Amino acid sequence: MSISNISRRDFLKTAGVATGGLVLSVALPVNALAEKGIMKDSGTSFNAFIHLADNGDTVIYCGRCEMGQGISTALPSAVADEMEADWQRVTVQQGDADEKYGPQATGGSASIRVMYQPMREAGATAKAMLIAAAAKVWKTSPDNCFAQSHFVINKTNQQKLSYGELASIAANMPIAEKPVLKKKSDFNYIGKELPRHDQGEVIVGKRIYGVDTKLPGLKYAAIVHCPVLGGSLKSLDKADALKVKGVSDIVEIPRFDIPFGSIGGVAVVADNSWTAQQAVKKLKIEWDLGENAIYNTKEYKQQLVANVEKPATLASERGDVDKAFKSAKHKIAATYTGGHLSHAPMEPNASVVWVQKDSCEVWASTQSPADIQKVLGQYLKREPKDIVVHVAMAGGAFGRKFKCDYVHEAAVISEKTGAPIQLIWSREEDMRTGYYHSINAQHIEASMDESGNVTGWLHRAAFPSIATLFNPSLERAPDDSLGEVTNHLFGVENFRAESGDAKAHTRIGWYRAVYAIFYGFAFGTFADELAYKSGKDSLSFVNQLFDNNPNKEQQEQIKRAKDILAVAADKSGWHNRSKLPKGQGIGLAVHYSFRSFVAMAVHVEVKGDDIKVLNVDCAIDCGQVLNLDGATAQMEGAVVMGMSLALSTEITFRDGAVVNSNFHDYPVMRITDMPNVRVHIPDSDENPTGLGEPGVAPFAPALSNAVFAASGKRYRDLPFKPLAV
Amino acid sequence: MKQSMIINGKEHEIDVDGDMPLLWFLRDELEFTGTKFGCGSGLCGACTVHVDGQAIRSCITPVSTLVDKKITTIEGLSEKGDHPLQKAWLNNKVPQCGYCQAGQIMNAASLLAVNAAPSEQEIETAMQGNICRCGTYQRIKKAIAEAADTLSKEA
Numbered sequence: 035m036s037i038s039n040i041s042r043r044d045f046l047k048t049a050g051v052a053t054g055g056l057v058l059s060v061a062l063p064v065n066a067l068a069e070k071g072i073m074k075d076s077g078t079s080f081n082a083f084i085h086l087a088d089n090g091d092t093v094i095y096c097g098r099c100e101m102g103q104g105i106s107t108a109l110p111s112a113v114a115d116e117m118e119a120d121w122q123r124v125t126v127q128q129g130d131a132d133e134k135y136g137p138q139a140t141g142g143s144a145s146i147r148v149m150y151q152p153m154r155e156a157g158a159t160a161k162a163m164l165i166a167a168a169a170k171v172w173k174t175s176p177d178n179c180f181a182q183s184h185f186v187i188n189k190t191n192q193q194k195l196s197y198g199e200l201a202s203i204a205a206n207m208p209i210a211e212k213p214v215l216k217k218k219s220d221f222n223y224i225g226k227e228l229p230r231h232d233q234g235e236v237i238v239g240k241r242i243y244g245v246d247t248k249l250p251g252l253k254y255a256a257i258v259h260c261p262v263l264g265g266s267l268k269s270l271d272k273a274d275a276l277k278v279k280g281v282s283d284i285v286e287i288p289r290f291d292i293p294f295g296s297i298g299g300v301a302v303v304a305d306n307s308w309t310a311q312q313a314v315k316k317l318k319i320e321w322d323l324g325e326n327a328i329y330n331t332k333e334y335k336q337q338l339v340a341n342v343e344k345p346a347t348l349a350s351e352r353g354d355v356d357k358a359f360k361s362a363k364h365k366i367a368a369t370y371t372g373g374h375l376s377h378a379p380m381e382p383n384a385s386v387v388w389v390q391k392d393s394c395e396v397w398a399s400t401q402s403p404a405d406i407q408k409v410l411g412q413y414l415k416r417e418p419k420d421i422v423v424h425v426a427m428a429g430g431a432f433g434r435k436f437k438c439d440y441v442h443e444a445a446v447i448s449e450k451t452g453a454p455i456q457l458i459w460s461r462e463e464d465m466r467t468g469y470y471h472s473i474n475a476q477h478i479e480a481s482m483d484e485s486g487n488v489t490g491w492l493h494r495a496a497f498p499s500i501a502t503l504f505n506p507s508l509e510r511a512p513d514d515s516l517g518e519v520t521n522h523l524f525g526v527e528n529f530r531a532e533s534g535d536a537k538a539h540t541r542i543g544w545y546r547a548v549y550a551i552f553y554g555f556a557f558g559t560f561a562d563e564l565a566y567k568s569g570k571d572s573l574s575f576v577n578q579l580f581d582n583n584p585n586k587e588q589q590e591q592i593k594r595a596k597d598i599l600a601v602a603a604d605k606s607g608w609h610n611r612s613k614l615p616k617g618q619g620i621g622l623a624v625h626y627s628f629r630s631f632v633a634m635a636v637h638v639e640v641k642g643d644d645i646k647v648l649n650v651d652c653a654i655d656c657g658q659v660l661n662l663d664g665a666t667a668q669m670e671g672a673v674v675m676g677m678s679l680a681l682s683t684e685i686t687f688r689d690g691a692v693v694n695s696n697f698h699d700y701p702v703m704r705i706t707d708m709p710n711v712r713v714h715i716p717d718s719d720e721n722p723t724g725l726g727e728p729g730v731a732p733f734a735p736a737l738s739n740a741v742f743a744a745s746g747k748r749y750r751d752l753p754f755k756p757l758a759v
Numbered sequence: 760m761k762q763s764m765i766i767n768g769k770e771h772e773i774d775v776d777g778d779m780p781l782l783w784f785l786r787d788e789l790e791f792t793g794t795k796f797g798c799g800s801g802l803c804g805a806c807t808v809h810v811d812g813q814a815i816r817s818c819i820t821p822v823s824t825l826v827d828k829k830i831t832t833i834e835g836l837s838e839k840g841d842h843p844l845q846k847a848w849l850n851n852k853v854p855q856c857g858y859c860q861a862g863q864i865m866n867a868a869s870l871l872a873v874n875a876a877p878s879e880q881e882i883e884t885a886m887q888g889n890i891c892r893c894g895t896y897q898r899i900k901k902a903i904a905e906a907a908d909t910l911s912k913e914a
Binding site: 101232240241243309311379427428431432458667670696697702704705 | 797858
C-alpha cells in the first residue's frame with residue numbers, strides 16, 4: 035500500500051469541502067487487488083480520502099456504494115479508529131465514481147474483506163503524521179507523544195494539541211512507511227455498535243436517495259419496455275400521449291447490446307412524474323415479442339426437473355459414484371426447485387442524468403458507478419472519466435442496481451431532449467422487465483452405509499446462468515457455477531456434479547446471496563433428509579458429514595462451520611426439542627458462502643398448512659466484525675429476505691412476460707410474520723469476510739427441516755406457498 | 760377560486776391537476792422528497808403522510824380531495840426531529856437503507872395518536888401495510904413499543 039499526501043492539491047474544492055489542512059489519499063498496490071481477484075488493471079488506484087481541516091472537522095470518503103448494508107459507516111469508522119479521530123467530528127461523504135477509490139462495484143459481500151486493512155492503514159498513517167507534527171512543535175520525539183480523540187498529547191507534560199491545530203503542519207510531514215496498527219483491545223469503534231452515520235437524516239426525511247435528486251429545469255420521465263426479452267417495437271402511436279397536458283417529448287430508447295444494458299423502450303417526458311406515468315399508459319404500442327414469447331415458467335420448471343432427473347453434463351467428479359451406489363445399504367434421492375425472484379428494493383430504479391454538449395452528469399442509486407461511466411462513455415463517444423457519476427444512497431438494491439440499464443435510458447432521454455431528466459421506473463416495470471434470480475432445479479442422489487456414512491453423492495443442478503447475459507447461446511450453467519457444489523465442505527469420497535440443460539429466456543441477475551440461495555437449500559435440506567433416513571438426529575449427522583471430509587485444506591473451514599452450527603443449535607433449545615409442544619419443531623442448517631459461515635435454527639409451529647415461524651437463532655462467523663450493530667442488522671434482514679423467498683415470493687412468466695406486477699402478487703414478507711430473531715456473533719480474530727449476503731442462504735433449508743420436524747411434511751420447492759397468479 | 764392545503768403548517772396553493780396524487784405534488788412540485796414512492800398503488804406504505812392526523816397513502820390520494828386539509832409529512836412530524844418515535848428509531852438503530860422509514864414512522868405516529876399503549880399484536884396489525892425489504896421489522900416493533908412507553912411517562 036502507498037499513501038500520498040495531496041494536501042496542496044485543490045481538487046477537493048470541487049467536492050465542496052473546506053480546503054486546507056491535511057488530505058491523505060491511500061493507494062492499494064494493484065497486485066494485492068489482483069491477488070484477491072478484485073482488479074485486473076495495472077496502475078495505481080487510490081481508495082480513500084481523509085480530509086482533516088484546520089478547524090478539526092474531518093471528512094472521510096467512502097468509495098464503495100451504500101445501499102443499506104452500512105458500508106459507509108463501517109469503512110470510515112475503521113479509518114477513524116486507527117486515526118484516533120473523534121467520530122463526532124467525522125463526516126462521511128460518498129465518493130463519486132472515480133478510479134482513485136479502487137474498485138467501486140459493490141457486490142459479492144466483498145467491501146469489508148477487501149478494504150478493511152487499507153482503510154485501517156490510511157487512518158494509522160494520518161495518526162503517525164499528526165503525532166510527528168506535534169513532536170516537531172514540542173521539539174520532542176514522536177515516541178513521547180500519543181494520540182487520543184482528536185488530540186495529540188505530550189507524555190511528559192500532558193500538553194495537548196488538537197488535530198485541527200496540527201493539520202497543516204502534519205501535511206508537511208513525511209508519510210509513515212509502515213504505520214503501526216492498533217491492538218484489538220485498543221479499538222474504539224471497530225467491533226463496537228456504532229450507529230449509522232446517516233440515521234439522523236433518515237428519520238427526518240432528509241437523506242437524499244437516487245430518486246430524490248432535484249435540478250433546475252428538471253424534467254420527469256416514465257418508461258415502458260417490451261414485456262418479453264428480445265422483443266422489439268413494431269409500431270408506436272404517440273398521439274394520445276402527446277395530448278396529455280404537461281407532456282413535452284416521447285423518446286424511443288434503443289437497445290444497448292451489452293450484458294447489463296437497457297433492453298430498449300419508449301419513454302414519455304413531462305413536467306412531473308405523475309403526468310409522465312399517466313401519458314405512458316396512453317401510448318399505443320405494438321411489440322414484436324420475438325422468440326422468448328414461448329417462455330412459461332410452469333412448464334420450464336418441469337423441464338428443468340426432467341433435465342436433472344436424467345444424466346446431464348459432467349461438471350466435476352472424484353472417486354466412483356456409480357460403484358458406491360451399487361454397494362449401498364441405503365439409497366436416497368430428492369429433487370429441489372426454486373422460482374425466479376425479483377429483487378424489488380423499496381426504491382425502484384431511478385436516476386437523474388444531464389447530458390450537455392461538454393458534460394454528462396449522473397446522479398444514481400447504483401452498485402456499479404464505473405460501469406455507468408464506461409457504458410455512457412461508449413454511447414456518447416466520450417471518455418469514461420468525463421462521465422461524472424454521483425453515487426446516491428440507494429433505497430435498497432440487493433443486486434438489482436449492479437445493472438444500471440435505467441441510467442442508460444435516462445441518458446438517452448437527456449441527450450435527445452437536452453434537459454436534465456429524472457427517470458423513475460414504475461413498480462410494475464421494475465417487477466416485469468427487470469433481471470431475475472435464476473429459476474432452478476437440483477436433483478441429489480446419495481448412498482449411505484449402515485453407520486450413516488454418506489458413501490456417494492450425485493448432484494445435478496440446472497438453472498439459466500447469469501453467464502447467458504454474456505453468451506446468450508449457452509445451453510446450461512458453466513462448470514464454475516457449480517463450484518459451490520464441488521467444493522462443499524461435506525465429506526463425500528465418491529462424488530459427481532452435473533449441469534443440466536437450461537437455456538435462458540429472460541435476463542438473469544443475481545439476488546442477494548446468489549448461488550447460495552439454491553445450493554444452500556438443497557444441501558441443507560437433503561442432509562436433514564439423510565439424517566432422518568439414517569435414524570440419527572440432524573446435528574450429529576451433519577457433524578459426521580463434516581468429519582468425513584479428509585481434505586486437509588478444508589479442515590479449518592469445517593471446524594468453523596461445525597462451531598457456528600453448535601452455537602445456533604445451543605441457543606435455540608435444540609437439545610431440549612423433545613419437550614416442545616405438539617406441532618412445533620426446530621430445524622437446523624449451516625452454509626458457507628462469501629467466505630463466511632452462517633448457521634440458523636428455525637423454530638416453527640405448524641397447524642395444518644399454516645406455518646408460523648416463532649424464533650430464529652442466527653449465528654455467523656465472519657471473522658473480525660467491523661460494526662457489531664451493522665452485522666446484527668444484516669443478519670436480521672437476511673432472515674426476513676430468506677423468509678420471503680422460502681415462503682411466498684416467485685416471479686411467474688406466461689407467454690414470455692412476467693405475470694406479477696406489484697406487491698399484491700409478489701408478496702414479500704410483512705411485519706405480521708416477523709419472528710423473534712436472535713443473532714449470535716462469537717468474537718473472532720480471523721480476517722473479516724462477507725456479511726451482506728451469506729445470511730440469506732440457511733433460512734430456507736432450516737425452515738424446511740423445522741416444518742418436517744414439526745409435522746412430518748417435507749417442502750422441497752421454493753417458495754413453499756406460492757401465490758396463484 | 761384558488762384552492763389550497765396546509766402542509767406542515769404552511770398554506771400551499773393547489774395549482775396542479777386535481778387528479779394528481781398528493782405524493783407527486785409533494786415530491787415534484789413542492790420538493791418535499793422525504794415522502795417516498797414505492798409502489799404507486801397503496802401496497803407498500805412508503806408514501807405514508809398524515810391528513811388531519813390520520814395516516815394515508817399519498818400515492819393514491821388525489822390532491823382534489825385534500826382542499827383545506829392539514830397535511831403532515833415526515834419533514835413536519837416534529838420541529839427538531841425529536842418526536843418520541845424518531846428518538847426511539849435512533850435509539851434502536853432501526854434504519855438500514857432507510858427508504859421506507861419515513862412511511863413507517865408516519866404510520867406509527869398515527870397509531871400512537873389513537874392508541875397510546877398498543878399491544879404487540881396491535882402494532883403488527885397497524886403496521887402491516889408498510890413494507891421494509893431490508894427487514895427491519897423487529898426493530899420497528901421495538902421502537903414503537905419504546906416510544907409508546909415514553910409517551911405514557913410524559914402523560
